[in-house]
Amino acid sequence: MDGQVFVVTGVTAGIGRVAATRLAELGATVVGVARDAGRGAAVAEEVRGDGGRMEVLTADLSELAQVRRLAKEIAERYDRVNVLVNNAGVVKSRREVTGDGLETTFATNHLAPFLLTNLLRDRLVAGAPARVVTVSSSVHSRIREIPWDDLQGARKFDPNGAYSLSKLLNILFTDELARRLVGTGVTANSVHPGFLRTELAREAAGFYKIFFAAVRPFQKGPEAGADTVVYAATAPEMATVTGQYIAAHAPIEPSALARDRAAAQRLWEISARLCGLER
Numbered sequence: 001m002d003g004q005v006f007v008v009t010g011v012t013a014g015i016g017r018v019a020a021t022r023l024a025e026l027g028a029t030v031v032g033v034a035r036d037a038g039r040g041a042a043v044a045e046e047v048r049g050d051g052g053r054m055e056v057l058t059a060d061l062s063e064l065a066q067v068r069r070l071a072k073e074i075a076e077r078y079d080r081v082n083v084l085v086n087n088a089g090v091v092k093s094r095r096e097v098t099g100d101g102l103e104t105t106f107a108t109n110h111l112a113p114f115l116l117t118n119l120l121r122d123r124l125v126a127g128a129p130a131r132v133v134t135v136s137s138s139v140h141s142r143i144r145e146i147p148w149d150d151l152q153g154a155r156k157f158d159p160n161g162a163y164s165l166s167k168l169l170n171i172l173f174t175d176e177l178a179r180r181l182v183g184t185g186v187t188a189n190s191v192h193p194g195f196l197r198t199e200l201a202r203e204a205a206g207f208y209k210i211f212f213a214a215v216r217p218f219q220k221g222p223e224a225g226a227d228t229v230v231y232a233a234t235a236p237e238m239a240t241v242t243g244q245y246i247a248a249h250a251p252i253e254p255s256a257l258a259r260d261r262a263a264a265q266r267l268w269e270i271s272a273r274l275c276g277l278e279r
Contacts, residue, residue: 001023001026001027001028001234002027002028003027003029004027004028004029004082004083004127005028005029005031005078005080005081005082005083005127006020006023006028006029006030006031006081006082006083006084006085006233007030007031007033007074007081007083007084007085007120008020008023008030008031008032008033008085008087009032009033009061009085009086009087009088009112009113009116010033010034010087010088010089011030011032011033011034011040011043011056011087012034012035012036012039012040012042012043013039015087015135015193015226015229016032016085016087016088017043018226019085019087019226019229019230019233020032020043020047020054021043021046021047021050021052022226022230023083023230023233023234024047024050024052024053024054025050025052026230026234028053028082028083029053029054030047030052030053030054030055031054031055031056031057031074031077031078031081032044032054032055032056032057033056033057033058033059033061033070033088034056034057034058034059035058035059035060035061035088036058037056037058040056040057040058041056043056044056057070057073057074061088061107061108061112061116062090062098062102062104062107062108062112063098063099063100063107064100064102064107064111064112064115064275064276065099065100067111067112067115067116067119068115068119070116071115071116071119071120072119074120074123075119075120075122075123078123079123079126080123080124080126080127080130081120081123081124081126081127081130082124082127082129082130082131083127083130083131083132083133083233083234084116084117084120084124084130084131084132084133085133085134085135085229085233086112086113086116086117086132086133086134086135086170087135087229088108088112089108089109089135089163089166090104090105090108090109091105091159091163092104092105092159092162093159094157094159095153095157095162102152102274103152103153103154103157103162105153105159105162105163105166106151106152106153106162106165106166106169109163109166109167109169109170110166110169110170110173110271111271111274111275113134113170113173114173114271114275115271115275115277117132117134117177117188118272118275118277121186124184124186125184125185125186128184128185128186129185129186129187129239130185130186130187131186131187131188131189131232131233131238132174132177132181132186132187132188132189133189133190133191133229133232133233134170134173134174134188134189134190134191135170135190135191135193135229136167136168136170136171136174136190136191136192136245136254137164137167137192137193138192138247139160139163139164139167140164140167140168140170140171140254140255140258141254141255141258142160142161142164143161143164143165143168143255143257144257145257146165146168146257146263147165148266148270151165151270168255168257168258169267170190171190171245171254171258172258172260172263172264172267173264173267173268173271174188174189174190174243174245175243175258175259175261175264176261176264176265176267176268178242178243179243181242182242187238187239187240187241187242188242188243189232189238189241189242189243189244189245189246189251190244190245190246190254191228191229191232191245191246191247192228192245192246192247192252193226193228193229228246228247228248228249231246231248231249232246235249245258
C-alpha cells in the first residue's frame with residue numbers, strides 16, 4: 001500500500017477508526033474524514049505516533065455543501081485517490097432535517113457517499129486501478145418495498161426503517177456505480193461488516209435502546225467489520241471484482257430488491273437531482 005492514497009470517512013470511532021489505522025499500518029497514506037475536528041486530530045496523532053501516515057479533514061457529511069468542500073480539499077491536495085471507503089453513517093432516534101431540507105439519515109448514509117464518490121471520480125480514475133468500498137449492512141433485507149414517494153420519511157418516520165432503507169440504497173448505488181465505471185479501472189463494491197458493537201446505537205431510544213443494551217454483550221467489536229472493509233479495499237483477489245456485496249472474505253447475494261437494476265437506475269436519477277449533478 002506504500003504510496004497509495006486511501007480516503008476513509010467516519011474515522012473517529014468504530015469500523016472507520018480501526019480500518020483507517022490498519023490501512024496506515026499497511027503503508028497507505030490515509031485521508032480520514034471526521035465530523036469532530038478534535039476527535040479526528042486525536043486519531044491522526046495516534047496513527048502518526050505508530051509510524052503511519054494520516055491526515056484528517058473535517059466535514060459534516062449530512063450537509064451537501066460540506067461534502068463538496070471536502071471533495072475540493074481532497075482534489076487540491078492529491079492528484080489521485082486509490083481507494084475511497086464510504087463508511088460514515090448515522091442512526092437517528094427521531095426525524096431531523098439538515099440545512100438542505102433533507103432527512104439526516106438519508107443525507108448522511110446515502111447522499112453523502114453518492115455525492116463524494118461522484119465528485120472524486122476523476123481522482124479515482126487517475127488512481128486506477130482504484131476501488132470504491134461502501135459500508136452497507138444485512139439489515140437492508142428488512143426493506144420489502146422502496147417508498148419512492150417518501151424516501152425521507154416525511155409522512156412516516158421509523159428510525160430502524162430509515163437506517164435499513166439507507167443500507168439498501170448503499171447497495172443499489174454501488175451496483176449502478178459499478179456499471180457506470182466499467183472500463184475506467186475503478187471497481188465498486190458494498191460490504192456487510194456484521195452485527196457489531198459500535199457507536200451507531202448511541203442515539204437509540206425507547207425499545208431500540210433496550211434492545212441494543214440487551215444484545216451488546218453478544219456483538220463483536222468493530223475489528224471484525226474493519227477486517228471486511230480492509231479486505232475489500234486491499235486484497236489482490238478483489239482487484240477486478242466489482243458490483244458485488246461482500247461479507248467476510250467473499251461475495252454473497254443481497255436481497256432480491258437490492259438486485260433490482262431498474263431500482264438502482266431510478267435511485268441514481270433521484271440522487272443526482274437532489275445533489276444537483278448531471279445524471
